[in-house]
Amino acid sequence: MGKTDSVDLSRIRHRAKRDWLLLCGVQSFYWVTMTLHSSFLVFYLNKCNYPTTLIASLTLSMTVVNLFAQPIWGYIADAMIGIKRALMICFLGSIPVLLLLPVFVKYIWMTVLLNIIYAVFNYPLQGLTDSITSIAAERNQFVSYGFTRGCGSFSSAVVSLIVGYILDSTRTEILFTIEAVLLFLALLFTWWYKDTIYGKETAPAREAGRNRVLPAIKKLLKNPVYLLLILSITLMNTGNRTTLFFVPILIEEFGGNNAHLGWCLFLNCLLMAPCMVLHSHMIKRGVKNHVPLLIGAGFGIVRVLLMQLARSLQVLIPLQILQSFAYGFLQPSTVQAAGDSAEFEIRSTAISLAIAATTVFSTFIGQIGGSYLSGIIGIYPTFAVSAAGTFLGIVCYLPVIWKERRENL
Numbered sequence: 001m002g003k004t005d006s007v008d009l010s011r012i013r014h015r016a017k018r019d020w021l022l023l024c025g026v027q028s029f030y031w032v033t034m035t036l037h038s039s040f041l042v043f044y045l046n047k048c049n050y051p052t053t054l055i056a057s058l059t060l061s062m063t064v065v066n067l068f069a070q071p072i073w074g075y076i077a078d079a080m081i082g083i084k085r086a087l088m089i090c091f092l093g094s095i096p097v098l099l100l101l102p103v104f105v106k107y108i109w110m111t112v113l114l115n116i117i118y119a120v121f122n123y124p125l126q127g128l129t130d131s132i133t134s135i136a137a138e139r140n141q142f143v144s145y146g147f148t149r150g151c152g153s154f155s156s157a158v159v160s161l162i163v164g165y166i167l168d169s170t171r172t173e174i175l176f177t178i179e180a181v182l183l184f185l186a187l188l189f190t191w192w193y194k195d196t197i198y199g200k201e202t203a204p205a206r207e208a209g210r211n212r213v214l215p216a217i218k219k220l221l222k223n224p225v226y227l228l229l230i231l232s233i234t235l236m237n238t239g240n241r242t243t244l245f246f247v248p249i250l251i252e253e254f255g256g257n258n259a260h261l262g263w264c265l266f267l268n269c270l271l272m273a274p275c276m277v278l279h280s281h282m283i284k285r286g287v288k289n290h291v292p293l294l295i296g297a298g299f300g301i302v303r304v305l306l307m308q309l310a311r312s313l314q315v316l317i318p319l320q321i322l323q324s325f326a327y328g329f330l331q332p333s334t335v336q337a338a339g340d341s342a343e344f345e346i347r348s349t350a351i352s353l354a355i356a357a358t359t360v361f362s363t364f365i366g367q368i369g370g371s372y373l374s375g376i377i378g379i380y381p382t383f384a385v386s387a388a389g390t391f392l393g394i395v396c397y398l399p400v401i402w403k404e405r406r407e408n409l
Helices: 005-045 052-081 084-099 110-121 125-140 145-169 173-193 203-221 224-236 236-252 258-270 272-282 291-311 314-319 322-342 344-377 377-406
Strands: none
Touching: 005 052, 005 110, 005 125, 005 145, 005 173, 005 236, 005 258, 052 084, 052 110, 052 344, 084 125, 084 145, 084 173, 084 377, 110 173, 110 322, 125 145, 125 322, 125 344, 145 173, 145 236, 145 258, 145 272, 145 322, 203 344, 224 236, 224 258, 224 322, 224 344, 224 377, 236 291, 236 314, 236 322, 236 344, 236 377, 258 272, 258 291, 258 314, 258 322, 272 291, 272 314, 272 322, 291 314, 291 322, 291 377, 314 322
C-alpha cells in the first residue's frame, strides 16, 4: 500500500467516524425532544385544565395523522429526495409549531391544529432516524445501530431529569423553546452528515425507485407475516402506552411536579442504551431477533402489572426503570424485524409503515381505550387489562417464530 492509499484510507476512516458521531447527535437531539414532548405535553395540558379525555383524543389524532405521514415520508425518502433531505425538512417543519404552542394554548382548536401539524413533521422522524441509522450500520463499520440509537435514550434520560427541575423552577412553557433549540441542533447535525450514499442518487435511480416502492408496499400489506408482526407489536406496546399516558396524571394526583416527572423519564430511559447495545450484540452472535423481542414484551407485562401497586410517588417513580428494559429490547427488535421483511431499496418505507401502524393502534388501544376504560373500572384495573393485551401480543407472534424454525430446518 502506497503513501497516497494510506492517506486516502485515513480520510475515509475519519469521515466514517465523523458521520457516526453526527448520527449519534441526531438520535440524541431528536429523542430528547420526543421524550419531553410526549410526556410533558400531557402534564402541561392537564395543568391548563384540559380534560383527560380531550388530551387522550388529541394524542390519538396526532398518532392517526402519523399513520399516513410516516409511510408517506418513508416513500419520499426512498423514492424522491433521500433520507437526509427528508430529515432536514421534518426538523425544520417542527420548530415553528413548538414556538407557537404556548402562545395559543388557551384556544383548544389552535392547540389541536398545531399538534396535528407537529405530528405531520415530527412523528415521521422516528422512522426516518431509525432507517438512516439502520442503513448506515450496514455501510459504515463504525456505526452500531444499538449504540447509536441508545445514545438517544441515554440523552433522553439525563436531559429529562435536568429539564424537569428547570421547568419546576421556572414555567412549563419554557419546555417548547428547549425542544425547538434541540431540534435546530438536530437539523444542523443532519446537514453536516456527509455520507453521499443516502439521498444523492441520480435521477434515473430515483425514478426506478419510485416505480418499485408502491408495488412493494402493496406486497408488504399482502404479506401475512408482516401483518402479523404489526398486530403483535401493537399488542405488545399496549401496556407501555397505557402506562406512559397515566404516569403524568398519577403524578398530578399524588401532588407531584415537573421534577417528579423528570425523574420518571430519567428512569424510563436510563438503561435503554445498554439494552439496545445488547440487542445488537445478540444479533451479531446469531441470536434470533424474536428472543430480545419477547424479553422486551415480558418486561412490559411485569411493568404494567406492578403499576397497580403505584399508590404514591415513592412507589410510582422507581417502577419506571422497567420501561428501560421493555422498550430497550422491543424497539430495536421491531426495527430489525420490519427491516428484514423488505428489500434494501424500500427499507425506509417498511420500517416507517411498521412504526406508524403499531404506534397508532397501540395508542388507540392503550391510551384512548385505557382512558375510557379507566372511567368505568378505574385506572389500576385498566393496567391489568393492558397487561393481558401485551400477553396476547406474545401469543400472536408465536406463529412467526414457528415459521422461522420450519424454514431453518
